[in-house]
Amino acid sequence: MVEGLTTTIQLASLAMAAWCLVSVLRNQPMVVPHLVGIGLLWLLLLGQGVVSAVQATNDTRPAETAVFVSYLATVILIPPACAVWGLAERSRWGPAVIAFACLILPVMMVRLEQTWDPTIV
Template sequence: MTDPLATAIIVAALVVAAYGLFAALRDRRMDGLHLAGLGVLEVLLLVQAVLGLVKVGGDEGPADGATFVGYLLGVLLIPPAGAGWGVLERSRWGPAVIVVAGLSVAVMIVRMGQIWDGTVV
């Protein structure tokens, strides 16, 4: 895993979650900035996925490669699912879904780093 990219993904995910929380607390609906943030997050995750798959395919990476690849591909589904659900939910709970999506991505990236480093948790 690339540590600077993982850090950038975590920061982006937390910024998206914070903006979603701000909107939810103000009883606002999801807007274009939420979608843009999720789009940026998805692009970063796609870059991470490509780099991760290349490294795992080149015999570099964790001992449990299957679990790592599962996380790597699974995390790609969260921003689009959050965006879709957030758009469909026309109340304050739309941005709340974005909060959950952002926090989920951050936690999954941290866990992927632990798997990559061989940390047992």
């Protein structure tokens, strides 16, 4: 895993969550810029997934491979799932779904780092 990319993902996710929470407080539905933001976040997650897969096929492997792969798959699937759910919900709760998902992603990224290198506390 690339620590700098992980930090970027965490910061982008928290910024996206804050932006969506502002939309919720303003009683606004999900709009195209929200989709663009979640799409960019998803691209960052895909990049981390590709880098992790390449590193795992080389000499560097996570300590708990099955757990790592399941967390990585979940992290990569969260943004598209919340985008579809947010689009389906045409009230202010559409951005709330994205905000909730974006608050979960940083925690899951920390867990991914912990399963990659168990010495990280």
